[in-house]
Amino acid sequence: MTHLIVATHGKFSAEIVNSAAMVFGEDENTHVVTFLPGEGGDDLMVKYQAIIANLPENEPVLFLVDLFGGSPYNAAARLATERPHTDIVTGISLPMLLECLDAKDSCSLAELVETAKEVGVQAVKSFRNPEAKAIPVKSTNPTPIQTEKPSTHLNGNLNISLLRIDSRLIHGQVATSWAKAVKCEAIFAVNDEVAKDDLRRELLLQIVPSGLKGYVIPVEKAIKVYHNPKYTGKNILWLVTNPADIVRLIEGGVKINKVNVGGMTYKDGNKQLSEAVTVSKADVEAFKKLIDLGVELTMQQVATSSKVEITKAKLNALQF
Numbered sequence: 001m002t003h004l005i006v007a008t009h010g011k012f013s014a015e016i017v018n019s020a021a022m023v024f025g026e027d028e029n030t031h032v033v034t035f036l037p038g039e040g041g042d043d044l045m046v047k048y049q050a051i052i053a054n055l056p057e058n059e060p061v062l063f064l065v066d067l068f069g070g071s072p073y074n075a076a077a078r079l080a081t082e083r084p085h086t087d088i089v090t091g092i093s094l095p096m097l098l099e100c101l102d103a104k105d106s107c108s109l110a111e112l113v114e115t116a117k118e119v120g121v122q123a124v125k126s127f128r129n130p131e132a133k134a135i136p137v138k139s140t141n142p143t144p145i146q147t148e149k150p151s152t153h154l155n156g157n158l159n160i161s162l163l164r165i166d167s168r169l170i171h172g173q174v175a176t177s178w179a180k181a182v183k184c185e186a187i188f189a190v191n192d193e194v195a196k197d198d199l200r201r202e203l204l205l206q207i208v209p210s211g212l213k214g215y216v217i218p219v220e221k222a223i224k225v226y227h228n229p230k231y232t233g234k235n236i237l238w239l240v241t242n243p244a245d246i247v248r249l250i251e252g253g254v255k256i257n258k259v260n261v262g263g264m265t266y267k268d269g270n271k272q273l274s275e276a277v278t279v280s281k282a283d284v285e286a287f288k289k290l291i292d293l294g295v296e297l298t299m300q301q302v303a304t305s306s307k308v309e310i311t312k313a314k315l316n317a318l319q320f
Helices: 012-024 042-051 071-082 094-103 109-122 172-182 190-195 198-205 219-227 244-250 283-290 311-315
Strands: 003-009 030-035 061-065 084-091 157-165 186-190 213-217 235-240 258-263 296-299
Touching: 003 012, 003 071, 003 094, 012 030, 012 172, 030 042, 030 190, 042 071, 061 071, 061 094, 061 109, 061 157, 071 084, 084 109, 094 109, 094 172, 157 172, 157 244, 172 219, 172 235, 186 219, 190 198, 190 213, 198 213, 213 219, 219 244, 235 244, 244 283, 283 296, 283 311
Parallel strands: 003 030, 003 061, 061 084, 157 235, 157 258, 186 213, 186 235, 258 296
Antiparallel strands: none
16 A cells, blocks of 8 residues: 655645545545745655654655645655655646545555556646547447456346436546446436537536446436346446436336435525535435335445435425
8 A cells, every 4th residue: 555645835735635535535544745935845854754654664655746846846855765665746636646546555656656647647638629539529329338258247237336316427526436436337427408418418428537438318218228138237337416317217117226325416495415415395205205115325425435324204304
């Protein structure tokens, strides 16, 4: 396991780690160092050494800093020359940090360094002139998903690796955390309105991680794809924006036992069910219907956070 030390000018390091926690969750092996006005390189060395003193001896450490040649980099370089299993990558960004958080427990320090450098470059894209290789155009009509190994759980339908309610559908949290956590082969964003909106559809598809297929489709299309035998055994992450669409999916014959409720943004008249979930009266009725159908409902914002069950008692406590 590699420890991360994020060090930047000012409080940028603290804020980017906080931002990463919104997507990935808290990580006890990521350490923040700020470089404030009036401080010098020796102050940074003291901060670095205090962190490393509490780590197991020779445990790998990767510094993620902002500027090459800046004080956070120079102090880290002084330390790295004297300490084995230590390296530095400059130009920290949120995509770089998120990828390092995901990979640091499963790869070597050298591999993590190359990952950070690669992601730091690939994450830079232009809206008006995206590179074809960086943002491939994805069809909205699902085609067979090829896998190296056939599924051992063939049942005549595709497998729903995760069904998640998320108002944003495909976004960084889904691409970075959930897609990897459930090991899916493709992502379905299921929403009638968004499927008709060319711009919103393309913006969502641009976020789909490399190596996965992504589709934005209406509810009826999702039902047809679920029953199509050529998708038997394929592992798909499904995203919807509201519980009523899940009721429609079940009525269309889609077998759903569990629903992950990730985020439902506030609208006028909504009541708060959690920090990330607000619901309307119609949402509450749909949730109750799902519970009556035997569906397990749990709130979980990121893959590393604990699940909180949604019960009828919690729903009944909301006053509309």
